[in-house]
Amino acid sequence: MSTRAESPPSTPTQAAEAELKILRSMLEMRAFEERAAQQYQMGKIGGFCHLYIGQEAVVAGSFAAVRDDDYVITAYRDHAHALGRGTSMNACMAELFGKATGCSKGLGGSMHFFDKERFMFGGHAIVAAHIPLGIGLAFAAKYRGEDRVALCYFGDGAIHQGAYHEAFNLASLWQLPVLFICENNGYAMGTAVHRSTALEELHHRGRGYDMSHSAVDGMDVRAVRDQVRNVVEDIRANSHPHFLEARTYRYRGHSMSDPATYRTKQEVDTKKEQDPITTFRDQLISEGLLSDEQFTQAQKAARQEAAESVTFADQSPDPPLSELHDYTYARPEHE
Ligand SMILES: Cc1ncc(C[n+]2csc(CCOP(=O)(O)OP(=O)(O)O)c2C)c(N)n1
Numbered sequence: 270m271s272t273r274a275e276s277p278p279s280t281p282t283q284a285a286e287a288e289l290k291i292l293r294s295m296l297e298m299r300a301f302e303e304r305a306a307q308q309y310q311m312g313k314i315g316g317f318c319h320l321y322i323g324q325e326a327v328v329a330g331s332f333a334a335v336r337d338d339d340y341v342i343t344a345y346r347d348h349a350h351a352l353g354r355g356t357s358m359n360a361c362m363a364e365l366f367g368k369a370t371g372c373s374k375g376l377g378g379s380m381h382f383f384d385k386e387r388f389m390f391g392g393h394a395i396v397a398a399h400i401p402l403g404i405g406l407a408f409a410a411k412y413r414g415e416d417r418v419a420l421c422y423f424g425d426g427a428i429h430q431g432a433y434h435e436a437f438n439l440a441s442l443w444q445l446p447v448l449f450i451c452e453n454n455g456y457a458m459g460t461a462v463h464r465s466t467a468l469e470e471l472h473h474r475g476r477g478y479d480m481s482h483s484a485v486d487g488m489d490v491r492a493v494r495d496q497v498r499n500v501v502e503d504i505r506a507n508s509h510p511h512f513l514e515a516r517t518y519r520y521r522g523h524s525m526s527d528p529a530t531y532r533t534k535q536e537v538d539t540k541k542e543q544d545p546i547t548t549f550r551d552q553l554i555s556e557g558l559l560s561d562e563q564f565t566q567a568q569k570a571a572r573q574e575a576a577e578s579v580t581f582a583d584q585s586p587d588p589p590l591s592e593l594h595d596y597t598y599a600r601p602e603h604e
C-alpha cells in the first residue's frame with residue numbers, strides 16, 4: 270500500500286509529469302464511462318448507472334492535491350472516484366457487470382464502488398446519507414491522531430437533506446479534518462439548482478456552521494487542484510472542516526434512463542465548450558508540455574484499456590449464490 274505524501278512537484282520536469290498524469294487520469298475516466306454507456310445500452314449492466322462525463326476535473330484535480338491515504342467517500346456517481354484512486358478499469362467494469370472480480374465483488378454495482386486498499390469508502394445511493402459517514406472517517410483520523418483528511422463528495426441536491434445539516438454541524442463543532450466537496454452540476458435529477466435553493470452561492474452555507482468555505486471552477490482542473498491543495502494543507506495542519514463548491518456540469522442525463530428534456534441542447538453545447546479535458550489539453554499544448562500526437566496516443570491507450578476491461582468483465586464469473594447474503598453485516602473476519 271502506498272502512502273506517498275502529495276507535495277507540490279519541485280522541478281519543472283516533475284511538474285510536467287504530474288500534469289500529464291492528471292490528463293491521463295481524466296482520459297481514463299472519460300474512456301471508461303463512454304464504454305460503460307455503450308455496454309449499458311447493450312443490456313450488459315443492470316440497475317442504475319450515473320455517468321460523471323463532464324465533471325472529471327473535480328475528482329482529477331482534487332486527487333492530485335491530496336495523499337493516497339486520505340479518505341474518500343462519495344455518492345452514487347462514483348466511477349471516477351474509484352478510477353482516480355487507482356482501482357483498475359477491469360475491477361470497475363466487472364462491478365458494473367455484477368461479476369465476482371468487481372471492486373465490490375459484483376454485489377454493489379454502479380452505485381457502490383468500494384476499494385478499501387485505496388481508502389475509497391464508496392459509492393452510496395441514498396442522497397446525503399454518506400455525509401455522516403464521511404465525517405466519521407474524519408473523526409477516526411482525528412481520534413487516532415493521524416494527519417489524514419477525509420474528502421467527502423456530494424451533489425448540489427444533497428444540501429437539503431437533514432443528514433447533511435447534522436453532519437456539517439458536528440464537523441464544525443468537533444473541528445474534524447474533512448473537506449466537503451459539493452459537485453454542483455446545476456441539477457438534482459431534473460431540478461435546476463435555482464428552482465430548489467434559496468441561497469444559490471451554495472458554499473456560503475458554510476457560514477451557518479461557522480465553517481470556512483470557497484468556490485472553484487470545477488471545469489478547470491488546475492484551479493481545482495490548486496484550491497484543494499491550499500485548503501487541505503490548512504486542514505491537515507489545523508484540523509477543521511471546509512466547504513468547497515466546485516461548479517461543474519454533467520453532459521449526460523442524470524442516469525442512463527434520463528432523456529434530459531429539462532435542459533436545452535444549446536445549454537449542453539455551450540457547457541461542452543468548457544470541456545475540462547480539451548481545455549487542459551490545449552493549455553498543455555500551448556505551453557509546449559504536450560504534442561497533438563502524445564494526446565492522441567494517451568486517448569487511444571485509455572480507450573484500449575476500457576475496451577479490454579469489457580473483455581475481462583465478460584469473461585469473469587458471476588458471484589457464487591452462496592455469497593448472496595454475505596457482506597451485509599460486519600463480521601470479525603471483515604475487520
Ligand atoms: C434520500 C433520497 N432521496 C431521493 C433520492 C432519489 N435521487 C437519486 S439522485 C437524486 C438527485 C441528487 O442530485 P445531486 O445531489 O445534485 O447529485 P447529482 O446526481 O447531480 O450528481 C435524487 C433525488 C435518493 N437517492 N435518496
Ligand SMILES: [Mg+2]
Pocket residue numbers: 424425426452453454455456457458
Ligand atoms: Mg447535481
